[in-house]
Amino acid sequence: MTVVLGIETSCDETGVGLVRDGVLLGDALSSSMDEHVRFGGVVPEIAARAHVSALVPCVRAALDNARLTLDDVGAVAVTAGPGLATALHVGVGAAKAYAQALGVPLYAVHHLAGHAAADTLAHGELPPRSVVLIVSGGHTSLLLVRDLVRDPVVHLSDTVDDAAGEAFDKVARILGLPYPGGPAIDRAARAGDPTAVAFPRPLTGRNDPPLGFSFSGLKTAVARHVESAHAAGRELAVADVAASFQEAVADTLTRKAIRACREHDVSTLVVVGGVAANSRVRALAEQRCAEAGIELRVPPPRLCTDNGAMIAAVGDLLVRSGARSSATGLSVQPSIEL
Ligand code: KG4
Ligand code: ZN
Secondary structure, three states: OOEEEEEEOOOOEEEEEEEEOOEEEEEEEEEOHHHHHHHOOOOHHHHHHHHHHHHHHHHHHHHHHHOOOHHHEEEEEEEEEOOOHHHHHHHHHHHHHHHHHHOOOEEEEEHHHHHHHHHHHHHOOOOOOEEEEEEOOOOEEEEEEOOOOOOOOEEEEOEOOOOHHHHHHHHHHHOOOOOOHHHHHHHHHOOOOOOOOOOOOOOOOOOOOOOOEOOHHHHHHHHHHHHHHHHOOOOOOHHHHHHHHHHHHHHHHHHHHHHHHHHOOOOEEEEEOHHHHOHHHHHHHHHHHHHHOOEEEOOOHHHHOOOOHHHHHHHHHHHHOOOOOOOOOOOOOOOOOO
16 A cells, blocks of 8 residues: 655645555644734745745654654645745655656646545545535635545535634634634633624525635624724623623524535535634534534544644545546646646
8 A cells, every 4th residue: 555645835834744545644834924024914935935945854853753764655735725825836746756766657746636635634535515614814716526536525615804813813803803803703702791792694685695705804804893992991791791792603604604505415514724713603503513413524624724634634545546646637726837
């Protein structure tokens, strides 16, 4: 059986994973997140430079972690997109070099297919059809996944503005809570009343796209609420605002995810990404999935966020299916080149 080396460099995480036959053997991760904080967002040049210095040490660390050597690697898989071009080039260049030097096949992997595959490392194969909700600082997407190897992942919807995690981070800043905002809001909300402020549920009107997401209006609603409290000289009930905002996000995400399952006759929902760690998102997803007879799968946090293991997981599926090297069959992002 083939050991697949997976490499992920699409954003600010340098991720390396080793997978054989559906089993994660070892992984390593390095993040340049701290270097971007003062710029208020990921700076592609800084991310790329960080990948250049972190990649080879991460490959070594993942191999050590798995008690393997490069000679054990039988295939290389790499994120080909979507992502920051300069950052992707580092991973793709390195993957080509490893594959060439080792004389093993190279597979291009779609980043979102990687997120969908992450759960297979925690809970085994996905059923023939599943809906995947990816909610992080960079994505808010619903995907229909049929067969990760033979069928293109279908992109059902996206956010039209901010990603869900981005909304958590921006609202935390408005409320004077620390970065990253998601965990801070999650903590603050514990002492709050989720019904205290009636924040809008974006894109849930009759004429709105039923699966579409938008979070920028919700963020503005929080900002207005805070401004009017200040203007009226009222003390801001931070816990109540945090809980009410979190409720609006959790309600919208879970409602639309379940709607996607119903529309596509799917009985498994996978939730991944940093926001999948949110206690209210998890609780509401569990409750609504149970009511709808849908199986809910949420991988552990380490596999939820960007990582190399998920890319190796797709590579492993490709190898086992006998796919030809570099032919992923994924058409979600046509601009991918390799
Ligand atoms: O997937 P991730 O670690 O990184 C990328 O975006 O690639 O997601 C990070 C995002 C941040 O916006 C963070 O605030 C959010 O996930 N997050 C949370 C929680 N933990 C992390 N959002 C809500 N509740 C949480 N408990
Ligand atoms: Zn991602």
